[in-house]
Amino acid sequence: MDKNKTVPTAAELELLKILWKIEPATVRKVHEAVNADHKAAYTTTLKMFQIMHEKGFVKRDESARAHVYTANYSQEQTQSSIIKDMLAKAFGGSKFDLVVRALGDSTSSDEIAEIRGLLDSLEKKTR
Known part of the structure; x- marks a missing residue:
């Protein structure tokens, strides 16, 4: 865009x-x-x-x-x-602050596991 x-x-x-x-x-x-x-x-x-x-x-x-x-x-x-x-x-451009606010206190264990898998995948791509 x-x-x-x-x-x-x-x-x-x-x-x-x-x-x-x-x-x-x-x-x-x-x-x-x-x-x-x-x-x-x-x-x-x-x-x-x-x-x-x-x-x-x-x-x-x-x-x-x-x-x-x-x-x-x-x-x-x-x-x-x-x-x-x-x-x-x-x-203020902080992805960390965005993620912290988006996840909040209501994130389920299943969602956390999915996010962890996504983060692991993203981390492998940057190596």
């Missing part, structure tokens, strides 16, 4: 999550999926896609009457961008 771009807002991220599952898609198709969870006006969804297009989060195919959208960045790229932004803003 371009370093000059902002990260998606919560509302934009909600639409991107839907788009990643069903893309390419028209605004109408995404709007129907949004309405399955909660009521929203079609014009609101349309305006959000226009804004996301201006920000560079989505691409728009204008060759048909109904514009077809695809995400400009993968879910993984977007998640990485959000984490980098949060890391810089909330944790």
Whole structure:
């Protein structure tokens, strides 16, 4: 994700999550999926896609009457961008502080074992 771009807002991220599952898609198709969870006006969804297009989060195919959208960045790229932004803003760039806060007191033994395995794997790659 371009370093000059902002990260998606919560509302934009909600639409991107839907788009990643069903893309390419028209605004109408995404709007129907949004309405399955909660009521929203079609014009609101349309305006959000226009804004996301201006920000560079989505691409728009204008060759048909109904514009077809695809995400400009993968879910993984977007998640990485959000984490980098949060890391810089909330944790002063400290990955350690981020992990400590994320794990907190509610981490299960199974999750700890999975994380330990991941850390071991990452450590082997850096050797």
